[in-house]
Amino acid sequence: MKEYKINNEQEPKVPSSETIANYKNFRQLSHEYDRLTKKPKVPLYKDKKAFLVLLLIVLMAFVLAQIADEEEEQDKDVNETTTTINQGSE
Amino acid sequence: MSINSEIAKEDQELVLLVQKDRNAFGILYEKYFERIYLFIYKRVQDEAIAGDICQEAMLKAMFNIQKYENRGAPFSAWLYRIASNEVNLYFRKSKKNITVEIQEKDVQVIMEEISLQGIEDPNAQLKLVQALNKLTAEQTEMIDLRFFMGHSFKEIAEFYAISEANAKMRLYRILDRIKKGWDTK
Numbered sequence: 001m002k003e004y005k006i007n008n009e010q011e012p013k014v015p016s017s018e019t020i021a022n023y024k025n026f027r028q029l030s031h032e033y034d035r036l037t038k039k040p041k042v043p044l045y046k047d048k049k050a051f052l053v054l055l056l057i058v059l060m061a062f063v064l065a066q067i068a069d070e071e072e073e074q075d076k077d078v079n080e081t082t083t084t085i086n087q088g089s090e
Numbered sequence: 091m092s093i094n095s096e097i098a099k100e101d102q103e104l105v106l107l108v109q110k111d112r113n114a115f116g117i118l119y120e121k122y123f124e125r126i127y128l129f130i131y132k133r134v135q136d137e138a139i140a141g142d143i144c145q146e147a148m149l150k151a152m153f154n155i156q157k158y159e160n161r162g163a164p165f166s167a168w169l170y171r172i173a174s175n176e177v178n179l180y181f182r183k184s185k186k187n188i189t190v191e192i193q194e195k196d197v198q199v200i201m202e203e204i205s206l207q208g209i210e211d212p213n214a215q216l217k218l219v220q221a222l223n224k225l226t227a228e229q230t231e232m233i234d235l236r237f238f239m240g241h242s243f244k245e246i247a248e249f250y251a252i253s254e255a256n257a258k259m260r261l262y263r264i265l266d267r268i269k270k271g272w273d274t275k
Contacts, residue, residue: 004223006216024119
């Protein structure tokens, strides 16, 4: 929030050209621009850390898929056994 | 050809150059940094903060220069608008109150402009300052440009990319609101 206040005592200060020059830095600006725009030089799959993370994700997905398959097969077996028992009792 | 149109032409050529090679932005940066810095400084009145905002505004200009289109207004007006938006953002984001000092004579000019009584009366001046403090960031931007930074209506019109008549209308609408609030109290 901005608030105005009357100043009767002194004339407003204006920074000198030397002071302003201290804040002028095109190299820093250019560097910041590059940092924000340029894509990472190393592709994701060639980056060691990123590769390990990707590998971990793929492994987790594989394990989860295996568990889901096993559970499905177990359910099938239970259903088949129940049907056989029911047919036998009839 | 007048000096202004020569500067405008030179700027347009530079913009075209930057649009092809972004490293050329350094020329525009060198040319306008000081002016943009002072513009920001007058509004925030803090050297370091003005420096940070100026770098941020220049970065935004560098990002958006590809989209810049010449619509008749000087290129500098486009830069000033980016800088002013950054200043407004800074005021809005700031959690604490930022005090901006203004001169008594500038307050008196506003009072005279809207025919208020007691131009010399400190209490009346304080009342006007309180009324100004209730305005939005966009409304105070207009007041800053005209009364505290001394820009002409032509410059304000270029800044907002509107006509001079429209700039006058916008300013007097804000002043009218202050006057109405003054009369009802």
